[in-house]
Amino acid sequence: MQTARESAGATERVGLTDRQNAVLESALNLLVEGGEKAVTTAGVARAANCSKESLYKWFGDRDGLLSAMISYQAGKVRTVEVDAAALTADGLHRHLAVFAHDLLDVLSGDVSLALNRLAIGQTVGKTNRGGTGRSDAPTLGRLLEERGRRQIGRRAAILLEAGRRAGLLAFDDADEAYGTLYGLIVTDAHLRMLLGEDPKALKKEFAGRAERAVTSFLALYGVEATADA
Amino acid sequence: MQTARESAGATERVGLTDRQNAVLESALNLLVEGGEKAVTTAGVARAANCSKESLYKWFGDRDGLLSAMISYQAGKVRTVEVDAAALTADGLHRHLAVFAHDLLDVLSGDVSLALNRLAIGQTVGKTNRGGTGRSDAPTLGRLLEERGRRQIGRRAAILLEAGRRAGLLAFDDADEAYGTLYGLIVTDAHLRMLLGEDPKALKKEFAGRAERAVTSFLALYGVEATADA
DNA sequence: GCCGAACCGTACCGTACGGTACGCAAGGAG
DNA sequence: CTCCTTGCGTACCGTACGGTACGGTTCGGC
Numbered sequence: 001m002q003t004a005r006e007s008a009g010a011t012e013r014v015g016l017t018d019r020q021n022a023v024l025e026s027a028l029n030l031l032v033e034g035g036e037k038a039v040t041t042a043g044v045a046r047a048a049n050c051s052k053e054s055l056y057k058w059f060g061d062r063d064g065l066l067s068a069m070i071s072y073q074a075g076k077v078r079t080v081e082v083d084a085a086a087l088t089a090d091g092l093h094r095h096l097a098v099f100a101h102d103l104l105d106v107l108s109g110d111v112s113l114a115l116n117r118l119a120i121g122q123t124v125g126k127t128n129r130g131g132t133g134r135s136d137a138p139t140l141g142r143l144l145e146e147r148g149r150r151q152i153g154r155r156a157a158i159l160l161e162a163g164r165r166a167g168l169l170a171f172d173d174a175d176e177a178y179g180t181l182y183g184l185i186v187t188d189a190h191l192r193m194l195l196g197e198d199p200k201a202l203k204k205e206f207a208g209r210a211e212r213a214v215t216s217f218l219a220l221y222g223v224e225a226t227a228d229a
Numbered sequence: 230m231q232t233a234r235e236s237a238g239a240t241e242r243v244g245l246t247d248r249q250n251a252v253l254e255s256a257l258n259l260l261v262e263g264g265e266k267a268v269t270t271a272g273v274a275r276a277a278n279c280s281k282e283s284l285y286k287w288f289g290d291r292d293g294l295l296s297a298m299i300s301y302q303a304g305k306v307r308t309v310e311v312d313a314a315a316l317t318a319d320g321l322h323r324h325l326a327v328f329a330h331d332l333l334d335v336l337s338g339d340v341s342l343a344l345n346r347l348a349i350g351q352t353v354g355k356t357n358r359g360g361t362g363r364s365d366a367p368t369l370g371r372l373l374e375e376r377g378r379r380q381i382g383r384r385a386a387i388l389l390e391a392g393r394r395a396g397l398l399a400f401d402d403a404d405e406a407y408g409t410l411y412g413l414i415v416t417d418a419h420l421r422m423l424l425g426e427d428p429k430a431l432k433k434e435f436a437g438r439a440e441r442a443v444t445s446f447l448a449l450y451g452v453e454a455t456a457d458a
Numbered sequence: 459g460c461c462g463a464a465c466c467g468t469a470c471c472g473t474a475c476g477g478t479a480c481g482c483a484a485g486g487a488g
Numbered sequence: 489c490t491c492c493t494t495g496c497g498t499a500c501c502g503t504a505c506g507g508t509a510c511g512g513t514t515c516g517g518c
Contacts, residue, residue: 019465035353041506051466052507062506114354116420121350123425124264125343141424149417180445183412188378191345191419195370196352216409220445248495270476280496281477291476 016072020058023048024072027065032114036121039066063137066118070140073111074147082159087166089222093214095159100185100210103152107190108199108206112148116194119144153178170223177221184213245301249287252277253301256294261343265350268295292366295347299369302340303376311388316395318451322443324388329414329439332381336419337428337435341377345423348373382407399452406450413442 016024026048030038041062045052059065082095106112119140138146156178163169171177189209193199245253255277259267270291274281288294311324335341348369367375385407392398400406418438422428 033353033355036350040504042504045467049466051468053467053509054465056507057465110354116424117349117352120346120423121265123346123423124262124267125339126262139425145421145424145426176441179416180413183414183416183442184409185412186417187408187412188415192374194349194352195345195374196368197374212405216449219449269474271474274497278496280498282479282497283495285477286495 023050024069027069028111032110036118070115070143073115087162089168092163092168096214097210100213103185104206113193168223169221171221181217184216252279253298256298257340261339265347296372299344299372302344316391318397321392321397325443326439329442332414333435337422337432342422397452398450400450410446413445
């Protein structure tokens with residue numbers, strides 16, 4: 001077991017062997033083309049050239065494998081920091097546009113869509129269900145929320161805060177402002193893609209959509225250029 | 230088979246017996262609490278006090294049953310028409326607010342969420358799959374899109390068109406304007422709920438959210454009151 | 459050169475589900 | 489009263505999957 005830590009490559013930070021990450025990669029491949037039904041223990045084992053026994057030793061059970069897939073994939077997105085100082089109106093506009101485009105890019109990714117479909121399909125209206133009592137599993141959906149969505153939310157929050165500190169934006173509730181920005185950027189594109197709409201058809205208008213969204217957002221929350229700045 | 234048409238109650242318009250609709254209702258109940266896994270042919274038969282054989286006679290197979298569930302539920306939402314004539318700025322604002330609140334209400338409904346989860350969970354990235362060749366099934370997702378989303382989209386389109394005709398709104402592309410409106414209203418609330426967030430926690434802020442969304446939308450697309458109207 | 463750990467490949471088991479077949483009761487038509 | 493349709497209840501079959509067990513192999517440590 002100690003070999004795991006030493007052989008851990010520089011790519012991932014979680015305590016997983018390169019081998020195990022490779023297995024997760026195979027599992028993600030299966031998920032992308034074939035959906036949740038395609039991610040069977042036997043299938044993953046065959047695709048990754050490993051034994052089912054190893055799967056169960058590493059991930060506990062199938063749910064553990066699915067959770068690990070989400071965590072693994074989430075560990076890939078890295079948020080780029082933006083220096084808050086010296087932020088011009090034009091610079092803010094550009095940064096927002098880049099953020100918008102990145103957001104659309106992430107949301108329309110194959111794996112992202114597959115993972116979201118998986119988590120959503122797994123979710124059930126009535127929570128609780130304390131039958132066995134050992135429901136320590138964080139519900140996949142929650143996991144995806146924490147690991148994925150929250151990250152990009154923070155990046156946006158930082159950007160918005162920088163804009164306000166520079167006197168370029170005016171808002172009381174940062175979350176509300178971010179919600180508006182998100183809505184303007186994404187609209188119903190995410191849902192449509194989750195329902196099967198071909199991302200390629202929508203990707204063509206990403207640039208225009210991002211630009212329009214940012215313009216609208218600045219029209220709502222932007223401060224007149226005549227200010228002190 | 231002809232008995233179906235005569236015994237069809239006044240509640241539904243599709244060619245289904247009241248009995249069959251009752252079965253679909255039971256199936257929806259199962260789906261809401263228990264997710265897709267809970268909708269087994271045996272389970273539905275037991276819950277609806279009918280035989281599996283009848284299920285297969287009426288709906289073909291399990292996919293047919295799921296499709297019928299979507300179509301059945303979609304047949305419940307009715308779009309209320311709004312008289313385009315004599316539309317004041319305040320009236321438009323109120324109509325938009327009502328629409329926003331209705332939209333959020335629909336999207337946060339138990340059955341709506343369950344159905345969306347079902348359709349999304351069923352969807353798979355790689356389309357095609359022409360293996361057998363008899364893939365005439367419209368992909369659940371497409372079905373939900375056509376039957377549900379499109380409907381509410383039309384209602385919004387009519388409202389927006391009325392606003393423009395009354396000189397209260399200014400936009401070139403109606404779809405784009407509707408997209409903006411949708412994004413402002415829904416933001417990421419739908420996704421969060423699909424991922425398991427308790428709708429009750431979000432429903433409290435629906436009124437405020439709807440109001441803010443409409444205000445923002447009018448700030449973006451509204452025409453100054455000094456116009457000819 | 460031997461030992462043990464990790465791991466692959468496969469075979470195996472129990473279960474649960476989709477789909478089908480059969481027996482039987484209710485009700486309407488002649 | 490009888491026939492026939494419709495549909496309920498149940499038993500049944502094949503399959504596929506989650507999970508476990510076992511034999512064989514590689515590899516690092518002593």
